[in-house]
Amino acid sequence: MALQLIINGISVGAIYALIAVGFAVVFNIMRFSNFAHGGMISACAFISFFFQRAFDPPPPFYVTILFTAVCGTILALLIDTVAYRRIRIKNSPKIYYFLMSLTFAILIEQVLNVFYGTNMYGFPKVFQSETFMIGSIIFKTMNMVILAVSVVILSALILLINKTKIGLAIRAVAINADTSRLMGINSSVIVTTIFSIAGILAGVAGVFLGVQYGVYPSVGPSMMLKGFIASIIGGLGSLSGAIFAAIALGLIEIFLTFFIGATEATVIMFAIMLGFLFIRPQGIAGKFVEDKA
C-alpha cells in the first residue's frame, strides 16, 4: 500500500515538476511570474481532449502529446507577441508583465468558460488495460507513462541547458541580459526559445492533467498553484530545485490526501510553504536570485 502511494505521489509530483519547470524557465530569463502558464495549460488540456475525440479510432497517445505540445508552443509564442513584446521593447516596469500574464490567464479561462461551460469533461480511455501487475503490486499504466515522459522531457531540457551552445546563451541571459547582449547573444532568439520550451511543457502538462483530473477551464490555474509552491520551495529560478520540490510536494499531497483529506491538504501545503519562507527563504537550492528592485 505504502509503495503504491509513493508511486502515485511521484507521478503526481512529475506533473507538478513539468508545471513548475515551465514556470521557472520563464522566470529565470524574463524575471517575472508567468501566471499565463496556468491558462496555457487549461487551453492545452482542451486541445488534447478534442484532438483525442476527433478521430475514430482515437490516435495513439504519443501523437496527442506531440500535437498538443506543438499547439502549446504556438500559443506561448502568440501570447509572447501580443502581451510581452511591446513591454520588452519599451523596457517598462516589471509590474506590467505581471498584469499582462494575469490578464491572459483569466482571458483564456473565461473564453473556455463561455464556450464550453464550467463542467468537467472526462478524458476518453487511452489504454486497453488501465493497470498492470509486477509481482503483487498494481501499477496504473497512466502513472508510468507520465513518469517516463516527464523524466525524458526534463532530462532533455536539463541537457539542453547545460550542454549545448544555446543552453549556454540561455544561462548567460539568465545571469545578465544586457551584458550577454553585448557579448553578441541574440536575446530575441533566446526569448523565443524560452517561450517555446514553456509552451511544450504546458502542452504536455495539459494532456496529463486532463487525463488524470478531467478537462475543465480552471484545471490549469488551480494546478498552477502547486507549481508556484514547488518553485518557491525549490528556490525561485532554480530548475533542479523546482523538480525536487515538486516531487516532494506530490508525495506529501498524496499522503495527506490519503490520511486526512483533499481539502485539508491544500491548506496544509500552503502552511508548509509559508513555514518554508520563514526558515529558508532562498529555497532548497539556495540559489537566491538578487536583483535591483
Added chain:
Amino acid sequence: MNAYQIGLIIQICISVMTVVAIFAMTGLAGMFSLGQAAYMAIGAYITFVLSRFLDIPYYLTGILAIILCILLSWLIAVPTLKLRRDYFALITVGFSQMIVALVLLFEEYTRGSIGFSKIPRADNLLWITLGALVLFVFWIRNLKYSRFGRMAIALKNDEIAAQSFGIDVYHLKIKIYILASAIAGFAGILMALRNRVITPDSFGWAHSSEMQIFLFFGGTNSLTGAILSAASLKLLPELIRDITLFGTSMQEYRTIIYAVLIILVINFRPQGILGEKEITFKWVGNLINRFKKSTVTEKESYD
C-alpha cells in the same frame, strides 16, 4: 430610484472601494497583490457566520472580522515582504486559494459551495456605503499627498534608493498592506449585506485580478483615474446586458471584454487612461477656462 438601481449603485461603490484600497498598495507602493478578495471573504464570512452561531449583532462581529483581517495580513506580510516582490504576488495567490479551501472545509458552518445566505437585511445600506466610500477616498487622497504617501512613491520607483534615503521600506510595506487588507475586509462585509448570499467562488483570485485590471485601466498613478475606471468598468456589463452574442447575453463576456481592454491599454498607453493626471476641482476649472478662451479666440478669428 428602484431597488435595482440602488443595488447597482451599492455594487459600484463597493467596487470603487476595493480598487481604492488596491491603489494604496499597487499605485503608491508598487506591491502586486492577488489576494485582496480573500480578505473580503474573511470579512464577510467571519462577520455573518459568527453573528449567526454566537448570536451577537453583526456590527460587533464585523469589528472582530476586520481585526482578524489585520492580524492575518500582518502574518502574511512579515515573512513575505522581506523577499523580492515576486514572492509577494505568488504567496497572495496561494493565500486566496487557501481561504477558499478553508471555507469549503468548514462546510458545517459556511454551507460550502452552496453559499451562506442567512444574512440580515440592513437598512440605509446605500448611505452607509456612500459614506464609507467618501471617507476612504478622502483618506487615501490625504495619504497620497502626505509624507507617508511620498515615501511609498519613492519606494515604488526604486527600493534601494528609498532605503538609502532612510525610509524603513519593510515596515512601510507592511503598514500599507495591512491598511489595504482592512479596507478589503470592510468592503467584503458590505458586499455580503448587498448580495445577501456569499459563495466561495466569488472570492477567488479571479476577483482579485479583476480589481487589479480596474486599477491599471485607469492608471496606477491616478486616484481619480482608478475611481473612474472602477465605476465605469463595473457599470459596463449592466449597459450591454440586453445585447446577445452567440446566443448568450454580452454580460457573460464581461471578463473577456475587460481582458481585451487592458491588453490594448497596456500595449498602447501603459500609464493607463488618465496617466499621472488627477481630476481635481482646479483641473476642471482650468479646463472650463481654456474652453471659454478657445471659444473667444475662435470668435475673434472669425471677425
